[in-house]
Amino acid sequence: MKEYDVIVIGGGPAGATVATLLADKGHEVLLFERDHFPRFKIGESLMPGTYWTLQRLGIWDKMKKSVFPQKNSVQFYHKSGRAGAPFYFKENEPEERAQTWQVLRSEFDKLMLENAAEKGATVQHGVQVLDVLLEGDTATGVRAKMADKSVQEFRAKVVVDASGQSTLLARKLNILETEPDLKNAAIYSHFKGAVRDCGIDGGATIIMHTREADSWFWYIPLPNDVVSVGVVGNINYLLLDRDKGPQAIFDEELAKCDALIPRIRDAEQLFPVKTQKEFSYKANRISGNGWVLIGDAYGFLDPIYSSGIFLAMKSGELAADTISEALRVGDLSQEKLGSFAPHYLQGVEAIRKLVYAFYNKDFSFGAFLKQFPECKNEIISILVGNVFNEDVSRLFDSMEQMIEIPG
Numbered sequence: 499m500k501e502y503d504v505i506v507i508g509g510g511p512a513g514a515t516v517a518t519l520l521a522d523k524g525h526e527v528l529l530f531e532r533d534h535f536p537r538f539k540i541g542e543s544l545m546p547g548t549y550w551t552l553q554r555l556g557i558w559d560k561m562k563k564s565v566f567p568q569k570n571s572v573q574f575y576h577k578s579g580r581a582g583a584p585f586y587f588k589e590n591e592p593e594e595r596a597q598t599w600q601v602l603r604s605e606f607d608k609l610m611l612e613n614a615a616e617k618g619a620t621v622q623h624g625v626q627v628l629d630v631l632l633e634g635d636t637a638t639g640v641r642a643k644m645a646d647k648s649v650q651e652f653r654a655k656v657v658v659d660a661s662g663q664s665t666l667l668a669r670k671l672n673i674l675e676t677e678p679d680l681k682n683a684a685i686y687s688h689f690k691g692a693v694r695d696c697g698i699d700g701g702a703t704i705i706m707h708t709r710e711a712d713s714w715f716w717y718i719p720l721p722n723d724v725v726s727v728g729v730v731g732n733i734n735y736l737l738l739d740r741d742k743g744p745q746a747i748f749d750e751e752l753a754k755c756d757a758l759i760p761r762i763r764d765a766e767q768l769f770p771v772k773t774q775k776e777f778s779y780k781a782n783r784i785s786g787n788g789w790v791l792i793g794d795a796y797g798f799l800d801p802i803y804s805s806g807i808f809l810a811m812k813s814g815e816l817a818a819d820t821i822s823e824a825l826r827v828g829d830l831s832q833e834k835l836g837s838f839a840p841h842y843l844q845g846v847e848a849i850r851k852l853v854y855a856f857y858n859k860d861f862s863f864g865a866f867l868k869q870f871p872e873c874k875n876e877i878i879s880i881l882v883g884n885v886f887n888e889d890v891s892r893l894f895d896s897m898e899q900m901i902e903i904p905g
């Protein structure tokens with residue numbers, strides 16, 4: 499049977515990134531995507547730190563020509579409805595990297611995956627990987643249900659799981675751990691004709707707390723006068739302890755969000771709300787012999803800072819370089835394939851700490867910056883995604899004088 503260099507499971511941002519970069523380096527890559535693109539997906543706000551990966555993938559110029567709204571800042575609203583000062587990326591970043599985009603995932607993911615095929619990866623849609631084949635503890639390929647419903651096996655030197663929240667391989671190996679204090683859920687939809695800010699603020703991500711800060715809303719402007727709006731809160735508070743459907747819960751939370759009410763009062767909801775839960779977890783290993791986990795298939799923190807796509811692409815990029823080197827020297831061991839982990843996890847940890855700060859009811863960015871104004875740059879650095887090469891530890895030294903952050 500033919501043996502590929504790499505099989506990638508899933509064609510989201512993580513899978514598309516790793517497949518593009520490996521194919522570009524001349525490796526034989528086969529990618530299976532279960533869905534036919536374009537398909538709906540939530541998670542629409544990029545971080546400016548995607549700049550470097552978008553450049554390497556060769557699609558920065560296509561993004562610049564796209565109709566996606568430009569995102570120049572993130573703004574937080576206090577539970578009282580008071581607006582905090584926006585965190586403008588340009589305060590830290592040179593002009594070209596001081597903005598990013600709010601994307602329609604149907605179009606962005608399609609663009610990314612088409613690019614992988616253009617760079618030489620074999621991309622097959624409508625193929626569901628059923629299992630990763632293991633010989634002992636070494637991955638040797640996958641079993642997949644093809645578009646014609648036949649079941650076939652494929653062999654590869656390295657299997658990359660980029661299956662997102664399906665976490666195919668981590669589930670099989672039983673290595674998933676939930677984030678104990680981030681048991682959150684989300685309810686969301688799209689709205690047409692909502693109030694948008696003007697000028698540089700027109701594409702900002704806005705985060706608005708509800709009155710008791712038991713939940714928060716995201717407000718993400720998209721093309722064609724559409725805005726993505728979703729509410730996030732502890733799963734018990736939001737879903738389990740209420741005897742109501744998700745639309746009624748969404749409306750109830752909206753009524754508690756003074757900053758959001760006037761923005762979407764006259765807007766048209768475009769589809770019945772969707773719900774997502776149990777999305778914060780990570781695997782306790784990022785690699786094994788012949789396999790690597792990237793993007794959400796390795797772990798997902800929380801939607802609050804829009805870090806998901808950034809981390810998916812970053813892990814795809816780091817994994818691609820590591821796998822290419824591993825194939826070159828013929829060492830496909832767990833240690834070699836996971837050698838990017840310390841660098842990657844150090845960056846994830848900075849975001850994780852800021853996530854925990856946000857959910858601490860004694861914390862607000864406004865109050866924190868009043869006490870520690872010198873930390874503003876570090877906060878912007880994290881919102882930008884400068885977590886891999888910049889030291890942001892001073893921020894948490896200061897924060898820990900105010901609140902406890904789980905280690």
Ligand SMILES: Cc1cc2nc3c(=O)[nH]c(=O)nc-3n(C[C@H](O)[C@H](O)[C@H](O)COP(=O)(O)OP(=O)(O)OC[C@H]3O[C@@H](n4cnc5c(N)ncnc54)[C@H](O)[C@@H]3O)c2cc1C
Pocket residue numbers: 507508509510511512513530531532533540541542543544545625626627628660661662663664666684728774777792793794795798801803804805806807808810
């Ligand atoms: C409520 C919510 C809001 C979010 N908001 C944001 C945001 O604003 N900004 C942001 O950056 N991130 C956000 N995220 C996170 C973001 O959507 C993800 O982190 C990102 O999509 C991860 O990319 P990925 O490539 O790892 O996985 P995915 O994008 O999920 O891609 C995985 C792909 O694998 C395919 N697949 C799954 N199983 C199989 C299989 N067995 N065989 C073949 N194919 C398979 C799927 O069809 C899918 O296309 C949000 C997440 C949630 C839950």
